[in-house]
Amino acid sequence: MAFDYDFELILKVRDYECDMQGVVNNSVYMNYLEHARHEFLQSVGLDFKELLKQNIVAVVARAELSYKNPLQSGDEFVVRLKAEYSAMKYIFYQDIYRLPDNKLCMKTVITVVTLVNGKLAPASEIVNVIERLRELKNEM
C-alpha cells in the first residue's frame, strides 16, 4: 500500500451493478464507498443506525471521485479507507483496488459533516475515534 490506511473492506462485483457498458455503473461506487464507511464505523464500535437514533446524522458534504479503471462482472476488490478530522469535517480518503492484482480503480476524497440534533456540530463519538486512530499511527 502506498498509503497508510485505517480500514479495508473486501467486496465482489455483483452482476446487477453492471450497466449496458458491461462495467460497474458510476453511481454504484458511491454505494461501495458508503458501505465501507459504515463498516469502518462498526469496526470501531459505532453504528450508523444507532447514531441516527441519537439524532447524530452524518451527511456527505462533498465527494471528489477519480475513476481510474472500471470494475467488471466477477471482479473482487478492496475499498481502503483513511480517516481524518479537522474543523468540523471528517475527511475519508477512500481508494478502490481490484484484487488480486491491486490495480487502482478509484481514488476519492469524501468530506462528511455531522448534524447533532439538527445543527452542524462535531459528534464527539466519531471525532474521538478518528483522533485516537491518528495518535496510534503517529506513535508507531
Added chain:
Amino acid sequence: MAFDYDFELILKVRDYECDMQGVVNNSVYMNYLEHARHEFLQSVGLDFKELLKQNIVAVVARAELSYKNPLQSGDEFVVRLKAEYSAMKYIFYQDIYRLPDNKLCMKTVITVVTLVNGKLAPASEIVNVIERLRELKNEM
C-alpha cells in the same frame, strides 16, 4: 385496455436501469411498480411518507411478476394499476405496457397489507379510497 384500470403513470427507461444484457434489470420493475403505487396514493390524496408518520406502514406481502417483454434503453412505458381490497389485503393489479405500441411487458399482482401502530390491521384511509373507487366503477 383489456382491463378497467384505476390509474396510470407514464415513465421512461433511464440508462442506469439497464444491465449487462442491455435491458432493464429485473429488480428495477419493482421500483417502477412501487413508484406507481405511491403516485396512485398521491392521486387520491394519500401520501406514503405522511402515512408512515401516522404509524401506518404499508408492506408488500406477496408479489407475482410475469415478465413478458423486456424494456430497453430509450423506451417509454406506462404502468397501469387497478386496486381492490378484501379481507385485510390490498390487491394491486399492475401491468406495464411499452409506448407507443402498447406491447405488454409485464403483468403483476402485488398484495399489500398494513401495519397500524405495529399491528396487522386495515388502514381505513386506504380502504375507503379503494372501496369508493370500486363503487364508482360499478355505478358506471
Added chain:
Amino acid sequence: MAFDYDFELILKVRDYECDMQGVVNNSVYMNYLEHARHEFLQSVGLDFKELLKQNIVAVVARAELSYKNPLQSGDEFVVRLKAEYSAMKYIFYQDIYRLPDNKLCMKTVITVVTLVNGKLAPASEIVNVIERLRELKNEM
C-alpha cells in the same frame, strides 16, 4: 433446513439498501436473488457473462415472492437455493433466512428460461448441471 437446498450464499444488509421505512427495500431482494443465482452458476463452473458471450441469455419469466419478515440494517442473512429443470424451464426455489436465528424472511419461486441465439431453447450447459445435481441428491 426444512428443504434440501443445492447452494447457499451468506450476505449482509448494506445501509444504502434500506429505505425510508428503515428496512431493506422490496426491490433489493430481487438483487439478492439474482446475485445468488449467478453465484450458484459460478459454483458449478458456469459464468453468466461468459454465457452471454456465447449468446445464451438467461431470462426471468416469472417471479413469485412471499415477503415474510423484513431484513434490517446490520442483518446478516443467507439465500438458499434449489434448482430444477422441466420442459424448457429452470425453476429456482430461493429462500432467504436471517442469521444467526434462521428466521424465514422470504420464500420465492423464480422461473427462468433461456434464449439461445435469440430463440427460446434449453441451454444444455445449464440443464446438464441441474440434472446431475438432482441425480446426485436422489442417489443419497
Added chain:
Amino acid sequence: MAFDYDFELILKVRDYECDMQGVVNNSVYMNYLEHARHEFLQSVGLDFKELLKQNIVAVVARAELSYKNPLQSGDEFVVRLKAEYSAMKYIFYQDIYRLPDNKLCMKTVITVVTLVNGKLAPASEIVNVIERLRELKNEM
C-alpha cells in the same frame, strides 16, 4: 439562473430513492446526473446506446460533487447542465435545484472522456455539438 445553462431536465424524487435518513441517498444523485447527460445528448440528436454500438464509449473520469441541500420524498427538482470541451475532456457543469423554490441542492463538475475503438480519443460527434453550442451562446 446564475449561470447560462444549455439544458435542463425536470424530475421528481421516487420514494425508493430515499434511504433510512428519509432523504435521497447520495449515490442516487449520480443516477440523476447520468440520466440528465444522456437526455442532453438525445436533445442534440445523439444516443448513448447508439454511440456504444459505434464503439464510442463515454466514460466518467472525474466527478466533483458538492451536496448543498438534500432532496426528500415528493420533491420535484431540475437538473441543469452546461457543457464544455477542451483537450480531450468534456466538462459537464451539472447543478440540481429543488422546485418550485429553486433552492440549490447540488453543484457538480463531471469530467467525461471518450474511448473510440478502445482508445482515448475525441468523439467528433459529441465535440461538434458542444462547440456549436458554445459558439451559439457567444454570438448572443
